[in-house]
Amino acid sequence: MAEYALKLTGIEKTYGTTIKTKVLHGIDVSFKRHSFNAIIGQSGSGKSTLMNIMGTLDLPTSGVLEILGTKTTDMNKKQLAVLRNETIGFIFQHHYLLPEFTALENILMPAKIKHGRITQADRAYALELIEFVGLTQVKDNPANQMSGGQQQRTAIARALINKPEIILADEPTGALDSESTDKVYQLLRDINTTYQTTFLVITHDRKVAEKADRIIELKDGRIELDVVTKSS
Ligand SMILES: Nc1ncnc2c1ncn2[C@@H]1O[C@H](COP(=O)(O)OP(=O)(O)O)[C@@H](O)[C@H]1O
Numbered sequence: 001m002a003e004y005a006l007k008l009t010g011i012e013k014t015y016g017t018t019i020k021t022k023v024l025h026g027i028d029v030s031f032k033r034h035s036f037n038a039i040i041g042q043s044g045s046g047k048s049t050l051m052n053i054m055g056t057l058d059l060p061t062s063g064v065l066e067i068l069g070t071k072t073t074d075m076n077k078k079q080l081a082v083l084r085n086e087t088i089g090f091i092f093q094h095h096y097l098l099p100e101f102t103a104l105e106n107i108l109m110p111a112k113i114k115h116g117r118i119t120q121a122d123r124a125y126a127l128e129l130i131e132f133v134g135l136t137q138v139k140d141n142p143a144n145q146m147s148g149g150q151q152q153r154t155a156i157a158r159a160l161i162n163k164p165e166i167i168l169a170d171e172p173t174g175a176l177d178s179e180s181t182d183k184v185y186q187l188l189r190d191i192n193t194t195y196q197t198t199f200l201v202i203t204h205d206r207k208v209a210e211k212a213d214r215i216i217e218l219k220d221g222r223i224e225l226d227v228v229t230k231s232s
């Protein structure tokens with residue numbers, strides 16, 4: 001098995017064709033499997049661009065991305081989608097739940113897409129995750145009738161349903177109050193411990209970043225700071 005969940009070599013990104021904006025300037029960084037990493041930096045420093053590239057949602061202009069030891073450089077869109085679906089779960093600031101569907105149905109949606117139907121094992125695992133994220137009482141409530149914190153926990157369980165090795169989270173608590181923020185982060189850490197999932201979390205919250213094993217700060221598309229707080 002690969003040592004690194006993600007390995008980036010010389011990743012550059014330029015937006016635009018006539019007016020070019022270089023947003024990432026040669027990023028070299030690797031993330032160990034099972035580690036919990038925070039990415040910080042001012043607005044516009046390139047955090048989301050970097051994360052979208054790591055998740056194969058966007059392509060770098062140059063450089064090499066390896067996911068669990070697999071080079072993605074020569075893969076076509078379909079191959080990338082397969083690799084992404086098998087290895088990466090995403091959590092965004094806005095949860096993108098289907099509002100009319102229940103928490104349980106939302107959580108099962110990626111499994112349904114993956115398997116073409118919902119298996120017994122999917123349902124059992126969804127219920128385990130619901131218990132784990134503390135949604136058992138509200139699992140049959142439509143998403144639009146849950147609190148913001150409950151909706152985000154639903155989105156987290158949904159990100160986990162296909163057992164990804166890697167979770168990429170772009171300001172997952174950006175829309176939550178401080179109490180919900182603390183709970184959601186504790187939950188992400190618990191998932192990291194229990195399921196050994198590798199985490200890359202973009203955050204503005206200092207407190208959150210300080211709980212990570214490693215903090216990377218981006219500035220103007222370059223790594224400005226790389227601090228390992230706990231070796232793993
Ligand atoms: N699709 C795009 N086209 C052109 N410029 C973009 C695009 N996406 C982001 N940018 C620019 O790239 C820079 C980095 O953006 P982003 O990665 O979203 O930063 P962050 O997430 O750190 O706030 C910003 O200057 C932003 O305006």
Ligand SMILES: [Mg+2]
Nearest residue numbers: 047048049170
């Ligand atoms: Mg961003």
